[in-house]
Amino acid sequence: MTPKEIAARYDAKVFDTPAAALEAGFVLTETAEPRNVWNKASAASAIVLKLVDKKSRGEAEEIGLVVESWRVTGCYKE
Amino acid sequence: MMSDDTKQPGSEEPMRPDGSPADSSGTPSPSAIPPAGELAGADAEKAAMVEQAKSRVAAIKESLAAEKPAAAPGAPKPPVKKKEEGPKPTDAANHPLVKKLKKEFGEAIGEAQEFIGQLSVRVTREQIIDVCGFLRDDTETQFNYLSDVTCVHYPEQVEAPFEMVYNLFSIPRNERVRLKVKTDDKAGVESVTSVWPAANWLEREVYDLFGIPFAGHPDLRRLLLPADWEGYPLRKDYPLEFIENAWTERHLPEMTEVQMEQLNQRRGYGLEILSVPQERMMRDIFRGGKEVMPKDK
Numbered sequence: 001m002t003p004k005e006i007a008a009r010y011d012a013k014v015f016d017t018p019a020a021a022l023e024a025g026f027v028l029t030e031t032a033e034p035r036n037v038w039n040k041a042s043a044a045s046a047i048v049l050k051l052v053d054k055k056s057r058g059e060a061e062e063i064g065l066v067v068e069s070w071r072v073t074g075c076y077k078e
Numbered sequence: 079m080m081s082d083d084t085k086q087p088g089s090e091e092p093m094r095p096d097g098s099p100a101d102s103s104g105t106p107s108p109s110a111i112p113p114a115g116e117l118a119g120a121d122a123e124k125a126a127m128v129e130q131a132k133s134r135v136a137a138i139k140e141s142l143a144a145e146k147p148a149a150a151p152g153a154p155k156p157p158v159k160k161k162e163e164g165p166k167p168t169d170a171a172n173h174p175l176v177k178k179l180k181k182e183f184g185e186a187i188g189e190a191q192e193f194i195g196q197l198s199v200r201v202t203r204e205q206i207i208d209v210c211g212f213l214r215d216d217t218e219t220q221f222n223y224l225s226d227v228t229c230v231h232y233p234e235q236v237e238a239p240f241e242m243v244y245n246l247f248s249i250p251r252n253e254r255v256r257l258k259v260k261t262d263d264k265a266g267v268e269s270v271t272s273v274w275p276a277a278n279w280l281e282r283e284v285y286d287l288f289g290i291p292f293a294g295h296p297d298l299r300r301l302l303l304p305a306d307w308e309g310y311p312l313r314k315d316y317p318l319e320f321i322e323n324a325w326t327e328r329h330l331p332e333m334t335e336v337q338m339e340q341l342n343q344r345r346g347y348g349l350e351i352l353s354v355p356q357e358r359m360m361r362d363i364f365r366g367g368k369e370v371m372p373k374d375k
Contacts, residue, residue: 034319042318049233049315056236 002037003044003067010048013064018073021066026075033071040072047074167193175199175219175255182212198256203267206244206259210273213246213255221246221255224274227281229288233314238262240290244270266291269298287312304329 007014015021018028029051032043044065051063051074060076170176170192176199179187186209188200201209213221225245232239238260246255261267269292270277281292282301289310292298300307307325309316 032317032319034317039317039319046315046317052233053315 001041001045003040003065003072006041006044006048007065007067010052010063012048012051013062015064015066015075017068018066018075021064021073021075024064024077026062026064026077028066029074029076031071031073044072047072050074051076165194167191167198170197170199173197178216178218179209179212183209196254196256198258200258200260203259203261203265206242206257207268207270207273209257210244210246210270213257214273219248219253220250221248221253223247223249224270224276224280225254227270227277227284229284229290229312231288231312231314235260240288242267242284242290261290263289263291266293268293269295271295286310289313 001009004014006012013021013024013026015024015026021028030047032040032047034040034043044067048063048065051060054060054076055063060078062077064075064077066073066075168191170190173190173192175197176187176190179199183201183205186202186205188202190197190199192198213219223246225247226243227245228243230241230243232241240261240263242259242261244257244259246257247253259267267290269281271281271292272294278296279301281295282298284290285292285295285298286300286302287310299305303311304325306328308323
């Protein structure tokens with residue numbers, strides 16, 4: 001699965017840049033800079049699962065993922 | 079020593095099959111070249127043979143074209159045949175071993191499936207020791223060899239996101255069975271080291287990589303990773319790639335500003351694809367023979 005597909009699976013919004021996420025009122029979390037597409041998917045999955053956990057605990061209202069060409073960043077809205 | 083093939087000056091000249099002399103280089107002597115009229119005749123014969131061959135090839139091509147109906151331009155291609163679906167797991171409730179286990183343990187035995195001759199039986203967490211002991215000791219089963227213990231993480235199954243998998247083998251009966259136990263990282267499962275001592279390191283590995291605690295394990299500590307490592311790398315929420323974490327911060331030197339600048343420049347030019355400086359630094363440390371792992375106490 002690609003990072004975008006992973007985001008769609010867990011109802012996470014997808015942003016192209018961190019600035020776009022910040023503009024939409026999201027708070028950025030961790031960033032990963034993987035070397036290849038498999039590692040990128042894994043990094044996206046790891047980030048999104050942590051955000052899903054955060055959402056299930058009620059600490060986030062909405063979650064999102066910033067997908068750049070060589071970087072994946074998590075984000076959430078309180 | 080000279081070879082026998084070497085001709086000495088004044089020795090006999092090599093002869094052609096037709097008896098005409100030829101020099102050692104293989105070029106025909108002037109007397110062996112046929113007259114111009116004979117050459118022209120040979121060329122004409124060759125040309126006739128080439129023409130015959132060409133006409134034969136043309137005839138074959140025509141016959142092949144006549145056999146195949148010409149596809150109309152733009153016509154849809156014939157559908158590609160789908161591959162036959164592979165085998166699927168089947169219910170194994172009627173398997174003799176499953177019946178035997180259900181008779182012995184009743185509700186503790188859950189669903190059983192068979193897939194390409196491999197039997198998998200789900201067992202409740204509380205009964206795993208009893209089931210394993212029974213499978214080892216019963217004369218009709220004799221699963222005396224614990225082949226492997228592993229685990230699978232299903233993060234979407236919130237109540238019990240981990241599934242322990244025990245692969246058993248019966249050496250005397252040459253049979254295999256796979257036991258599956260659902261659990262979570264708080265409750266864990268009971269250790270089967272009392273049934274098969276070989277489970278010791280296998281369970282330590284599962285603890286190390288998935289974080290499943292094993293109650294009653296004689297020496298439960300990490301097996302592959304450093305003792306002070308944080309996190310469990312085979313969980314789905316753990317990224318594949320090397321990341322900076324508390325352990326690397328404690329044990330590996332930090333990147334200098336110059337190194338960071340170099341990294342950013344290389345990334346800007348798309349050069350930093352195959353490795354990152356942190357990884358190279360780790361390799362250098364290992365090559366240098368420095369102690370980076372804490373002593374295993």
